[in-house]
Amino acid sequence: MNLVQLLGFGEQGWGGALLVALLMTVLLTIAALAVGAVFGAMVASAKLSRSRTLRVIGDAYTTLFRGIPELLIIYLFYFGGSSVVTAVGQFFGADGFIGVPPFVVGALAIGLISGSYQAEVYRSAVLAVSRGEIEAARAIGMSMPTMWRRVLIPQVVRFALPGIGNVWQLSLKDSALIAVTGLAELMRTSQVAAGSTHQYFTFYVVGGVLYLILTSLSNRVFDRAEARIGRSFRGTLARH
Amino acid sequence: MNIDFEFLGDTLSKLLAAVPTTLGLFFASLIIGGLLSLVIVAMRVSPNWAVNRFARGYILVFRGSPLLIQMFLVYYGLGQFPAVRASFVWPVLREPYACAILSLALCTAGYTAEIIRGGLQSVPHGQIEAALACGMSRWTVLRRIIAPITLRYALPAYSTEAVLLVKSTALASLVTVWDVTGVAQQIIQRTYRTMEVFICAAAIYLVLNFIIVRALGMLEKKLSPHLRDRNGTAAKKSAPASASSPSSLKTATVPNTHIDS
Numbered sequence: 242m243n244l245v246q247l248l249g250f251g252e253q254g255w256g257g258a259l260l261v262a263l264l265m266t267v268l269l270t271i272a273a274l275a276v277g278a279v280f281g282a283m284v285a286s287a288k289l290s291r292s293r294t295l296r297v298i299g300d301a302y303t304t305l306f307r308g309i310p311e312l313l314i315i316y317l318f319y320f321g322g323s324s325v326v327t328a329v330g331q332f333f334g335a336d337g338f339i340g341v342p343p344f345v346v347g348a349l350a351i352g353l354i355s356g357s358y359q360a361e362v363y364r365s366a367v368l369a370v371s372r373g374e375i376e377a378a379r380a381i382g383m384s385m386p387t388m389w390r391r392v393l394i395p396q397v398v399r400f401a402l403p404g405i406g407n408v409w410q411l412s413l414k415d416s417a418l419i420a421v422t423g424l425a426e427l428m429r430t431s432q433v434a435a436g437s438t439h440q441y442f443t444f445y446v447v448g449g450v451l452y453l454i455l456t457s458l459s460n461r462v463f464d465r466a467e468a469r470i471g472r473s474f475r476g477t478l479a480r481h
Numbered sequence: 482m483n484i485d486f487e488f489l490g491d492t493l494s495k496l497l498a499a500v501p502t503t504l505g506l507f508f509a510s511l512i513i514g515g516l517l518s519l520v521i522v523a524m525r526v527s528p529n530w531a532v533n534r535f536a537r538g539y540i541l542v543f544r545g546s547p548l549l550i551q552m553f554l555v556y557y558g559l560g561q562f563p564a565v566r567a568s569f570v571w572p573v574l575r576e577p578y579a580c581a582i583l584s585l586a587l588c589t590a591g592y593t594a595e596i597i598r599g600g601l602q603s604v605p606h607g608q609i610e611a612a613l614a615c616g617m618s619r620w621t622v623l624r625r626i627i628a629p630i631t632l633r634y635a636l637p638a639y640s641t642e643a644v645l646l647v648k649s650t651a652l653a654s655l656v657t658v659w660d661v662t663g664v665a666q667q668i669i670q671r672t673y674r675t676m677e678v679f680i681c682a683a684a685i686y687l688v689l690n691f692i693i694v695r696a697l698g699m700l701e702k703k704l705s706p707h708l709r710d711r712n713g714t715a716a717k718k719s720a721p722a723s724a725s726s727p728s729s730l731k732t733a734t735v736p737n738t739h740i741d742s
Contacts, residue, residue: 304687305687313686316675324673442561448550456545
């Protein structure tokens, strides 16, 4: 079977499956990034708060999720979660292994990991907003929501964008580890295709190329977003 | 809730027995990857167009694709070809341990090359010009000016990369290397006690990362004595300035870099 047949969209071609898997990877990463944004914002505000307990909790979160291998975290969530669900199922009379949905668990695991990186990004972005602007906003009587809307959010988004681009790339590559749960994302599909056709080299190269396309496109999108958002900041007093 | 200490102790001892494998993976790929990254970064800053593009392509590929797919490619993909199986490297490539080290080294070389390149670019050009004007050979410039400054700038980013490398060694368990994660996964699949095994394995990795970050932090401190806060700095600084010329030449570089950095 030649290369075109292997990768094509015919009866024995894996092209369709790979493209669907590509879509699954992108969806998984978007979900993970969203989860991470929520947790990252919470942890960033914990780290910036005046309460020492909150700061310690925030530091513990980042240390844990940046220091423990992603694979272990995925094992914990997937196999641990499945054990819990199976035990609950057995309590209700069901038999055998009940697995938790791998997409949800995968997004949660990668999301928590990316949350720790995003927390750092948001924290440094908030710290980069010049204090004078916040003081001026308070002085003219802006309410907190208005201050957030007009002063903080635009600048935080602008400062955080390069970091978030990095975290997006990181999460995209970490999503390959969800393959251990059996979810049909790009890595797993490449693995299955390689195993069933014994063309390991071909399919792993194709998988790698598809990931490269994803990361290159993401780089370009983020570069253009950064250029666009930085338009109003060129030549002003703002740093960077 | 009673904690099964016997199980915990048993798990911990099994996991600790696998730590040498993880450490072996880490140090081997660190050293090989480090050496390879020096080659790659030398290619990356070369004025030769082809060499430059190759290094750029290398860095793009190894930073843009997941490590897992690279590892599978090396372990499963290369073993597919009869040509590879018949060659002299087959005894090495057949072993999952060696394939994991090779793959980790290739990946970390890409990241490390970018870190070193960032450090290289932060060397103030004036210092290189002054050194060349003094008559230093290019090798001496590299040895006395470029390398120390690059090392100092690159170390913080490199400690992050070292931690990422420790975490990446866990992926070797997916190519049948019995490292800490591999043994942990085996215990989980046999006993289904995910939480306890996870806590033990996570603790081991956290301790490893802590030690590495500390070690690199100490190295950083040792390499930047001029940036450290010293008591009685005024008295100490005036003394070397009045000393004989060889030692004053040596200490002349200290305030120089301090002004520039």
